[in-house]
Amino acid sequence: MQARSGRSVTSKVLALLDAFGPTEPALTLSELARRAGLPLPTAHRRVAELVAWGALERGDDARYRVGLRLWEVGSLAPRGLGLRELALPVMEDLYEVTHENVQLAVRQGLELVFIERIAGRHAVPVLTRVGGRFALHATGVGLVLLAHAPAEVQEQVLAGPLDRYTELTSTDPKRLRRQLAEVRRVGYAISDRQVTMDALSVAAPIRGPDGVQAAISLVVAYDRADPLALAPLVQAAGRVISRALSGPHGR
Amino acid sequence: MQARSGRSVTSKVLALLDAFGPTEPALTLSELARRAGLPLPTAHRRVAELVAWGALERGDDARYRVGLRLWEVGSLAPRGLGLRELALPVMEDLYEVTHENVQLAVRQGLELVFIERIAGRHAVPVLTRVGGRFALHATGVGLVLLAHAPAEVQEQVLAGPLDRYTELTSTDPKRLRRQLAEVRRVGYAISDRQVTMDALSVAAPIRGPDGVQAAISLVVAYDRADPLALAPLVQAAGRVISRALSGPHGR
DNA sequence: ACCCGCGCTTTCACTGGATGAAAGCCGACC
């Protein structure tokens, strides 16, 4: 009567894929069924098809994991590996010059997704993961992406609860709104200890044919940070990638 | 036209995903339907669901592309980004030392899939793509992966047609079989101009708890190649990654 | 050795989501 029937097969398949996450990379059939909200036999049949195709793989421990075939298809996402291919050389240059963490992210709905990252061995450890998500209102890349997002997206983020990560995180909509205006005005964003108290990030937009498509940032230890000196470097990197994005891949 | 009915919905959804490829990253609905072998209305409905979930995205040009959500899920594949995370630092070290192209690949069925690559700016251009596939019998990584594959896989590859890329490609099963035995004996593989006449690659296995899981290689210009000097470096890198693979990520 | 119990797999009769021919719609190009 409730969600029993009236659910498309496709949505069930997608629910099964949704069951996986960074913290749950391997699941038994029962766990999968429970997470996807499906009866066990149903899950069993769908999963069997997904395994046959390669979307999932079954380990020797009888747990299922995301399969390589799905990774392959996912790697065709223009905003995923496509963007990465263009940005990586520039990110490497930026790393060579600064030896700090370099991050690349895009906006997905009301969150951001990290596309690529160069983790400096001697830089502050970054807790984010490639393929991982994060809120838009705290990180440098987040502020850039939010500042250039459609008004409707900005309003939703400003209206929603703004998680606090440190005492410096902007959880006041008024203050955040001012910050976003500033980001648009100067063309870069500085997130000063808004995620962790020991780090600061400087981010710049990457523009494509239809506005800001992504953001690039440096994450540096707070005590040796000189954000105003780094900003031009990050901005320059952003512009180089923007050019590559508008060039050969002109949609 | 023939496979009318008797086809599961799941297989249709997967056929739609399969329609995308490196050379066709953006498809119209009709193209998708044709490639997936589906009637147009059927494709339309399935695609609409995939777009709603984020597996596909619809551009302003009315073409569909692989969506970021699918990339996110794909990035959870242990043999994809998971392996990459472990291997990348070691690959970077290898690049620092040699300044040559570094590649990481795993076997998927009777082919290999490139997981990661560091393309040296001044090294020979590599034509492969991260997420791309290639035959097992020509490249360095391919020879390593094939040499340590289950006997059944080896037989299928040896029996099947062996594409020739250059005059040096091993297309004779007997010769290939000898090469594979040699690869197992010495613990590394050298592919001498078997893919292109201007390059050579040296590859070593990456071992996990259940045998060889992946392979790492250097691709260098033929005229400045000293494969015997490079082999120990590549092998050492393979061993470091092997250790990381067997360590924290037990199972 | 035997039993017990917990997950996975298979069966089977029923049903509603999926289907595709056909008709409707929309924008592009002539």
Place this chain on the structure above:
DNA sequence: GGTCGGCTTTCATCCAGTGAAAGCGCGGGT
């Protein structure tokens, strides 16, 4: 402003999908 190609919606039909229940297999306890 008319025609064409491609996308979207409709609707009666039907088979793929469903899930309760029974069957299987293995590991752990006694």
